[in-house]
Amino acid sequence: MNHFKILILGFLISLSFTGCKEEYTILPSEDPILLSTNNVSSLIDNSIVFTATKGGEEITALTTIYVNGEAIQGDTFTSNETGEYTAYATYDNLKSNEVVFNYHDGSEINFKKRVLIEDYTGTWCGYCTRVAKAIEQVFTSTDNAVAVAIHRDSSNPNSATYDPFNYDASVLENLLNTPGYPKGFLNRTILWKNPETEYVNQVLDLTQGENPKLGLAITNSLANNQLNIEVNVKKAKNFGDLKLVVYVLENGLIYEQKNYTNYYNGLNPVPDFEHNHVLRSCLTDLLGDNIPKEEFINDVYTVNYEIAVPGNVENSQNIEVVAFVIDENGKAINVRKANLGEDQDFEQI
Structure with missing residues (x-):
């Protein structure tokens, strides 16, 4: 009886290892486009500047940058309206990560008074x-x-x-x-x-x-x-x-x-x-x-x-x-x- 239990246990362990296997194919990697900004929070009427890189090299001038879904000219964006904005860049049919930033009127930022x-x-x-x-x-x-x-x-x-x-x-x-x-x-x-x-x-x-x-x-x-x-x-x-x-x-x-x-x-x-x-x-x-x-x-x-x-x-x-x-x-x-x-x-x- 004990011998039979050992056989059953061995069979179950074998199934568990087999079930964890996954068939996959290694695909060549594609360096992503990484978009960053010089500031994630800025006073209205001041500029936000974007930088795009791929594989460690700057490609900003080769990209199209979108803010809230609309393409902008160049790498700089300015707004006179408060709120949250989302930006991304495209290059050669690739899309970058999204960057979220906001413009404020200063009302929520204060400093210690001396x-x-x-x-x-x-x-x-x-x-x-x-x-x-x-x-x-x-x-x-x-x-x-x-x-x-x-x-x-x-x-x-x-x-x-x-x-x-x-x-x-x-x-x-x-x-x-x-x-x-x-x-x-x-x-x-x-x-x-x-x-x-x-x-x-x-x-x-x-x-x-x-x-x-x-x-x-x-x-x-x-x-x-x-x-x-x-x-x-x-x-x-x-x-x-x-x-x-x-x-x-x-x-x-x-x-x-x-x-x-x-x-x-x-x-x-x-x-x-x-x-x-x-x-x-x-x-x-x-x-x-x-x-x-x-x-x-x-x-x-x-x-x-x-x-x-x-x-x-x-x-x-x-x-x-x-x-x-x-x-x-x-x-x-x-x-x-x-x-x-x-x-x-x-x-x-």
């Missing part, structure tokens, strides 16, 4: 500790603020207003037309009310409300005293004239600070005061470099800087990079800070 604080200060300025303390209070309340300390007034060691970190920002100050120190400006054009420590909410309010339709991302690296910086600007709507400002700052600078306030234990001067976010170099014009509208590719503008570490930098490991975009009225739309070696993505929300 506020710029430009602090006009000086180691010789006894009341400038008031703004320094206010900035500390801001940082305690939010991480959406970016500070820049623009030291003034003289680079002459024999001057009563000597500051070893002095940076000539007179062209900017003349535009703001607010004499005296200290003074803080928010998003470049808004005067921070005095005393700043009692108006921290003025800064915090600028981090609230409607999110901007423009964001920044910074990548930077340091090698052999060479600083490489890439700044990317992304827009989610069409703007007027825009300008970009890029700063190189330094943290951890130790120098005594005059102090006519009760802050910092009322010491005057404050010995070994740590000066942070100190402006060391401006890689653009202080009033900003124009961003050509035609250089926004897929809503993104990219600019690279390759420079030697500024000679006034004491410790290159304490470098940070700040970039912001200003509108035609000189107001900062958004700002971003990057620590040394940081590689950022857009803060899209």
Whole structure:
């Protein structure tokens, strides 16, 4: 009986292997046409560019590209209507894969909102500790603020207003037309009310409300005293004239600070005061470099800087990079800070 069961089991196993066999013929392969696009989502009125390849070679010029079933001229498509689109290419009776992309009006894309604080200060300025303390209070309340300390007034060691970190920002100050120190400006054009420590909410309010339709991302690296910086600007709507400002700052600078306030234990001067976010170099014009509208590719503008570490930098490991975009009225739309070696993505929300 056991012998019979073994025979039956062997027969069933044989059938199972036979049933799994499939007769087929190997056919010569045909390299497919692969269609790709430079962007799967774009702001209306901007161009989508297609690329077709076959067997690793570009054949775009030899293909006919269809968008929503209609042939287009060349490899570029533009629409002023929002919605989803489907594209494919044909070549020599072959059809490519389908590519789906969309056009939007920017209403669904926003970026994290940050506020710029430009602090006009000086180691010789006894009341400038008031703004320094206010900035500390801001940082305690939010991480959406970016500070820049623009030291003034003289680079002459024999001057009563000597500051070893002095940076000539007179062209900017003349535009703001607010004499005296200290003074803080928010998003470049808004005067921070005095005393700043009692108006921290003025800064915090600028981090609230409607999110901007423009964001920044910074990548930077340091090698052999060479600083490489890439700044990317992304827009989610069409703007007027825009300008970009890029700063190189330094943290951890130790120098005594005059102090006519009760802050910092009322010491005057404050010995070994740590000066942070100190402006060391401006890689653009202080009033900003124009961003050509035609250089926004897929809503993104990219600019690279390759420079030697500024000679006034004491410790290159304490470098940070700040970039912001200003509108035609000189107001900062958004700002971003990057620590040394940081590689950022857009803060899209």
